[in-house]
Amino acid sequence: MNFKKITFFCLIFSILTININAQIGDFDSHGFNYARGDQMFTVRAGILWPLFFATPFSAPPDRSAGIHSTNLSIGGVGALEWSSYINSRVTLGGELSGMFAFSPNGRVLYMIPLTFKAAYWFRRYPFEFPIHCGVGVSLNSIGGDSFSLDFIVKPGASAIWNFNHEWAFGFHAVYWWIPQIYTGRGRVPREHTMFGNFLETTFSAMFRF
Amino acid sequence: MKIRYIFLIFIFFVMFSCNESDMGIFHGLSVEERIPDGTLPRNLTIGSMLRAGTNLYIAAGDVWRKAGAADWERIPSPLGGGFHLSTSMATDGTDIFAVYFHRNTAETALFRLDAGDIWTEINIVSAVEGSIQEVKSANNTIFVSRRVSANEGRLYYLNGAAFNHINIPMVGSSFNVIHDGTDFWISNRNRIFSGAAPGTVSDAHSLHGRNTIRGLAAHGGNIFFTYWDGSRRSYIRYITSAGSPGTYSTSQIFMLNNIRFINISGYYFLLCGTGGRGYFQSEQQFNPSPEHLIRINRPRGNTLVARNYSSAVELHTAAILDFFIDGTGPGGSPMPDDTFYALTATRGLWRNFDTGGGREWRRE
Numbered sequence A: 001m002n003f004k005k006i007t008f009f010c011l012i013f014s015i016l017t018i019n020i021n022a023q024i025g026d027f028d029s030h031g032f033n034y035a036r037g038d039q040m041f042t043v044r045a046g047i048l049w050p051l052f053f054a055t056p057f058s059a060p061p062d063r064s065a066g067i068h069s070t071n072l073s074i075g076g077v078g079a080l081e082w083s084s085y086i087n088s089r090v091t092l093g094g095e096l097s098g099m100f101a102f103s104p105n106g107r108v109l110y111m112i113p114l115t116f117k118a119a120y121w122f123r124r125y126p127f128e129f130p131i132h133c134g135v136g137v138s139l140n141s142i143g144g145d146s147f148s149l150d151f152i153v154k155p156g157a158s159a160i161w162n163f164n165h166e167w168a169f170g171f172h173a174v175y176w177w178i179p180q181i182y183t184g185r186g187r188v189p190r191e192h193t194m195f196g197n198f199l200e201t202t203f204s205a206m207f208r209f
Numbered sequence B: 001m002k003i004r005y006i007f008l009i010f011i012f013f014v015m016f017s018c019n020e021s022d023m024g025i026f027h028g029l030s031v032e033e034r035i036p037d038g039t040l041p042r043n044l045t046i047g048s049m050l051r052a053g054t055n056l057y058i059a060a061g062d063v064w065r066k067a068g069a070a071d072w073e074r075i076p077s078p079l080g081g082g083f084h085l086s087t088s089m090a091t092d093g094t095d096i097f098a099v100y101f102h103r104n105t106a107e108t109a110l111f112r113l114d115a116g117d118i119w120t121e122i123n124i125v126s127a128v129e130g131s132i133q134e135v136k137s138a139n140n141t142i143f144v145s146r147r148v149s150a151n152e153g154r155l156y157y158l159n160g161a162a163f164n165h166i167n168i169p170m171v172g173s174s175f176n177v178i179h180d181g182t183d184f185w186i187s188n189r190n191r192i193f194s195g196a197a198p199g200t201v202s203d204a205h206s207l208h209g210r211n212t213i214r215g216l217a218a219h220g221g222n223i224f225f226t227y228w229d230g231s232r233r234s235y236i237r238y239i240t241s242a243g244s245p246g247t248y249s250t251s252q253i254f255m256l257n258n259i260r261f262i263n264i265s266g267y268y269f270l271l272c273g274t275g276g277r278g279y280f281q282s283e284q285q286f287n288p289s290p291e292h293l294i295r296i297n298r299p300r301g302n303t304l305v306a307r308n309y310s311s312a313v314e315l316h317t318a319a320i321l322d323f324f325i326d327g328t329g330p331g332g333s334p335m336p337d338d339t340f341y342a343l344t345a346t347r348g349l350w351r352n353f354d355t356g357g358g359r360e361w362r363r364e
Helices: A003-030 B002-016 B025-030 B309-316
Strands: A039-055 A066-068 A075-085 A090-102 A108-124 A127-142 A146-162 A167-180 A194-208 B048-052 B055-060 B062-067 B072-075 B083-091 B096-102 B108-114 B118-122 B131-138 B141-147 B152-159 B162-171 B176-179 B184-188 B191-195 B202-206 B212-219 B222-228 B234-240 B245-248 B256-264 B267-274 B279-282 B319-326 B339-345 B349-354 B359-363
Touching: A039 A090, A039 A167, A039 B025, A075 A108, A075 A194, A090 A194, A108 A146, A108 A167, A127 A167, A127 B025, A146 A194, A146 B025, A167 B025, A194 B025, B048 B083, B048 B319, B048 B339, B055 B083, B055 B096, B062 B083, B083 B141, B096 B118, B096 B131, B096 B141, B108 B131, B131 B176, B141 B162, B152 B184, B162 B184, B162 B191, B176 B212, B184 B212, B191 B212, B191 B222, B212 B267, B222 B256, B234 B256, B234 B267, B256 B319, B267 B339
Parallel strands: B083 B131, B212 B256
Antiparallel strands: A039 A066, A039 A075, A039 A194, A075 A090, A090 A108, A108 A127, A127 A146, A146 A167, A167 A194, B048 B055, B055 B062, B062 B072, B083 B096, B096 B108, B108 B118, B131 B141, B141 B152, B152 B162, B176 B184, B184 B191, B191 B202, B212 B222, B222 B234, B234 B245, B256 B267, B267 B279, B267 B319, B319 B339, B339 B349, B349 B359
């Protein structure tokens, strides 16, 4: 990269920094004092990365115990979230998510988790860094033929930039852990028990009211 | 105390988990492999299939031919492409016939495939007007149906060089025909006809008028058929060659299509395609009774497919219109270790064969 390009990017960065600093000053003067009952609504969209399936059981001759590929494509994910402050640091709420990804033969996996969510908020204005965990159920379906309702845990962390008092935009990394447990008493054998592991990376728009 | 409540909530969700299928979703994904493409388009709807010598043919919009071990090739449509859609074809052991629909007028016509892949239109001289609908064959005899009106049809068979009318009352133009080694059996709507010659068939069995017979097959001296009762239930039933009724299968909520028999390593299976839910098969039996054969189930990764699980999953949700048994012996009896094909709607043609290390489905 030549000197002119470096100068150009430094100039652009300086302009942006000046602008942000101006906004930081504005935010600091307002302060962010959240109280019990304050609410927020968040819309997220992004990518779901299938990580791996894990199982303690072998299912001969198809597969062994241990870690296995999901064989899924990178998926799309979206979520709607509502939460409310119970004090200035902790929020409780609920979240409805949805994802899709494709199998090697074009079958579509859908998962729709419905979770209760708790978050603890660290702050360095105009940024906020909540860590959170959702717990609930996920409706899972593939190919229009198989359906299951499974437990899901979604721990994660976010980085949120406050545009103003009402609006904020953020980036989220959320781990999806879905234990698909079969006891063997139904039609599905116990050996088909597997733990699904996915990573959600999303951008969000948040509205506080 | 709080930990106990959290634990109870966890247990509740685990106990609440359920699955309507017979396979774990994640497990199925973990063992899924990409099904290799064949030389035919993946999305074909296969109306019918036949073997003529060393060549295989399918009617799937276009007519396709597989000569020996060569790839499938498309045979040009007749009359410069004006007739472009073929959904049925049949052979009398010498000639190949196909029904084509015209691209613009929806007119239909019967064609014969002559040397050089030239289609020659065959006229069925008849006092009754109507459009040609289906061509099928049994015991090297060609049968053609013609729709006369919305609810009335006519059936003809090729007798030498001329098509003769078969004097049976037809509702609509859809029919099935088989030969059990002795007699011809023809089904139309809720009735079955039989006779030693096509021109002499007469009533053999009839169901209630609300039923529609979907498929017909002969095995072990009995005639098996599938039918739909008009209220979302399908059945398999059999009658003896003398026309005596046998027992019914349990009803299925899926639309059952045509019915076929195969022989794998000396074991007889009944196969029956469904509308959108793969196929049913009878359990493995060495010398099965008819009651055993109509006791069908819908396995995923079934006993015919020791390998290639992904293909079985793909077929599990397909609409299978029919099976073509490539090796059926005289009288329609299954041959040992049949290679057979699944004719699907919009999911192409699939072959089930012995790879030497087990049987598997492969997309053609």
